[in-house]
Structures are given as C-alpha cells and as structure tokens.
Amino acid sequence: MAKKDKDNVIGEENESGGSKLVTALIAIVIILIWLAVFAFLIKMDVGGIGSKVLYPVLKDVPVVNKILPTASEEVQAEEGDYQYTTLKAANERIKELESKLKSENGTTDANSDYISELEAQIKKLQRYKDDYDAFQKRVKEFDEKVVFNNKAPDISEYEKYYEEIEPKNAEDIYKQVLLKLQYTKKAEELGKFYANMDADKAAARLSEMSEDLDLIKDILENMSEKQAAAILQEMDVDFAAQITKKISAVKE
Structure with a gap:
C-alpha cells in the first residue's frame, strides 16, 4: 500500500x-x-x-x-548637416554645377588655345621686331649725328646712310615694317584678351612669360592704365618692377 x-x-x-x-x-x-x-x-x-x-x-x-x-531624407540631411533638405535637391544642384563647369571649361579651353596660338606667333615675330628695332636705332644714331653735331658729317657717314637704303636694304626694311605691324596687331589682340581676364589670373599667365619682358610690356600697353595697374599689383614685386621699368623707358 x-x-x-x-x-x-x-x-x-x-x-x-x-x-x-x-x-x-x-x-x-x-x-x-x-x-x-x-x-x-x-x-x-x-x-x-x-x-x-x-x-x-x-x-x-x-x-x-x-x-x-x-x-527619411530630411532626417539624414539634418544629421549630416547638409545644405539641402532632400537628396533630390542635392542631386539637381550637383547636375547644375557640373553642367556650368563643363560649359566654362569649354570656353576657357578655347580661349586658352587661342591665346597660346597668338603668343606663339608673337614670339616668332619677336626676332623680326628686334631686327627692325636695331635698324631704327642705327637710323636714329645717324640722324642725331646729322642734326645735332656742330661739324658737318664726313662723307663716310652719308655713304653708310645710302647703303642702308639701297634697293635690297629697302626691301628688307619694308618686310620688317610689315612684320612689326603684324606684331603690333597681335599684341593688341592679346591686350584685349588679358584685359577681360581676372587680374590675378592674367598676372599668373603673364608671369610665365618672364623671358620675354618686351612682349609683356606691349600687352600691358594695349589695355587701360587701370587694368594694367591691377595686373601689375597681382605680380611678384620684383617682376612687376622690371616690367614697370620697361614701360617707363619707352615713355621717356
């Protein structure tokens, strides 16, 4: 149990x-x-x-x-401290900026290529301009001797002068004059291009041409004094002083 x-x-x-x-x-x-x-x-x-x-x-x-x-996109935007409240708005702004940048780059590249082409032509003509300037210097020296000397020039001085204007020399002089006119026209075109650029960008571009102060001088002389002064202010002090000295020498 x-x-x-x-x-x-x-x-x-x-x-x-x-x-x-x-x-x-x-x-x-x-x-x-x-x-x-x-x-x-x-x-x-x-x-x-x-x-x-x-x-x-x-x-x-x-x-x-x-x-x-x-x-939500709004919450993500607030946490990320974004400028735009929605991803859609941000994407639209990105596309807008990309389109604008592409357009500006295209224009800049075209202008840059054209400026480079002009600069190449300028440098090519520079040699002929130097020859022309050397001839002008010789003519000026002879004229000063003729005008300012108290004594009458020696026959050899006249002989030297007539040698300069013989047909062959005259032809060379004519060619040099034409080349100088072309050089002057190209310098005027470059002056307009650089005058339309921001002063700091124009100064940077011209500073790259430091081996050719005469060309820089001619470009600056083909824009207003205000524009040229603004560009010079953006340049290195010593470099700007060299260019200013060049310009002053011509004006004197």
Missing part, C-alpha cells in the same frame, strides 16, 4: 513538472510573437513610433537598430 502511494506521488510530480515546462514554452512563444508584432510595427513606422520615438534613442545601438525604419 505504501509503495503504491509513493508511485502516485512521483507520477503527480512528473505531471506537474511537465505542465510547468509546457506553460513556460507557451509563455515564451507568446512573448516572441508580441516582440515580432512590436518589431513589425516599429519597422513599418506605425503611428511614427519608429521614426519619431525610437529612432533618436536606438539609432546608434548595434543589432537593435536593425528593426528601426529607414530614416
């Missing part, structure tokens, strides 16, 4: 333990279902609970922040 009662007690205890386990499992399943429902509501941002309530609190918590809804 006692043995039978003991078996009944053990059976009741096993049954009680099994019931508790089932109850616990049911409770866990119910909790998981509620958590899944709650996570779904957060992810779908029902009533703004995900974006307005939980996003600011849980956005930096690893793993947990995976259940949060994707932040």
